[in-house]
Amino acid sequence: MNDEGVTVALTGNLLLDSLSERLHTNILSVGKQVQLPLRTMLHEQGQMPQYAYFLTSGIASLVVTMPEGGTAEVALIGREGLVGVMHILGPTPLPAQCFVQLEAGAIRVRLEDLRTKFQESAELRKAVLEFVQQQTVTTGQIAACNKLHDAESRLARWLLMTRDRADGDTMHITQEFLADMLGTRRTTVTLVAGSLQRRGLIEYRRGKVRILSRETLEHAACDCYRVTKDALEKLYK
């Protein structure tokens, strides 16, 4: 129920569900509910996408790939956000691709429709810009993290950020994928994941990671986890 006592059908997307009933309904009227299997490409690097996605479950990763072949994740978006949000703001495409990292559900909206609503509605502008601020904080922090922090604390930080958006403590993740996300070598991932496992923080076998001790994993993560978590928690109060 909202403040007027009217029942609003919540979607599960925190940004969308934070809006007034009128705006919520208005956006849903031009949206389509979709399922997004693992690895679905939501937007290509350097291209303007056709759609934006309010995720209702799952996780999407924003990943930069360099011309020489190295990759690193610069942001991840779950139910708190809107995939394609930066493309609403202006004409420059992101130098990052975005794909589904954990199978997701979403409300898909044509980017043009959403841009029109963004221009018309002060309420939507406020919600979108607050999310953009959180994304900017996260992206900047992860960029510095990828350069300055060691692989073990980065892996711990990444596992916690992913866990905060997933439904359980077990996640299906290959070492190759982890190496791409962290911008490091697969052999390095093997070493640091082994170290976290020996200390009883995670269990890692056959492409499955299970977090055994969240509290200790937080101690193993760099401070970037706290910075990005604080920014996340300031949304939708």
Ligand SMILES: [Zn+2]
């Ligand atoms: Zn860090």
